Amino acid sequence: MFVEERVEKIIKLLNENQKVVVKELSKKFNVTEDCIRKDLKALEKQGIIKRTYGGGVLSRKSAPHNDILIRKNINLEEKLKIAEKAFELIQPSETIFLDISSTNMLIAEKIAKGNKKLLVITNMIDIFRTFSKCDHVEVIGTGGVFDKELNGFVGSTAIENISRHKVNRAFIGSCGVNMFDKSITTFDVEDGNTKKAIICSGKKVYLVMESKKFYYDGTYKFADIYDIDAIIVDEKPDEKICRELEKINVDLI
Incomplete structure (x- = not known):
């Protein structure tokens, strides 16, 4: 050879x-x-x-570190597929959490255009604005330290307020998932700590991310793959990843 x-x-x-x-x-x-x-x-x-x-x-590649509003229009087609899948999961009269995520912004837009009566808790300003004229959606904000780059609230005050709630479904954004060490990462420490609190608040916890993020990493680990119930993706990753997720009972949607 x-x-x-x-x-x-x-x-x-x-x-x-x-x-x-x-x-x-x-x-x-x-x-x-x-x-x-x-x-x-x-x-x-x-x-x-x-x-x-x-x-x-x-x-592994380092995930691109762009401003949240710039990220919204990157890989838009993939994110719209994810948003549609997430919206279909949400049932009328549920309480959901949408954290700081460009994909969650698109989920919010679908909710606003729909007719499901919901209570939405969020720490992201743009998601607040999306629901400003929606009679069928009640919105609760977390408060906290405002991060201009993330355009949302993070930190101890946000975490304390989040801990008071229990939601039917929490939708979490991520920079990357590493199936080798089972880590879920982001870039900002306070954002990561706030995501931890949101995970604890959810009866069902979903990661919303493009499939390619299985091959990217952020710089701060905020959770293990075992901490979530399902990952909502635009398309299935390779078979090896699918098998690993199946082994640890994490659904791929």
């Missing part, structure tokens, strides 16, 4: 399993462990993997 062919197979294994082990690769390809280490070193130089003791893990 040529080196290039072996390296291609190693990359395929990385995409399937997120990690590789030197000893296992050595046996699989019938080459020395030093030979495999050279392959992994070359892949690390290309930025494809990060070498670890005894092997390597797939390098």
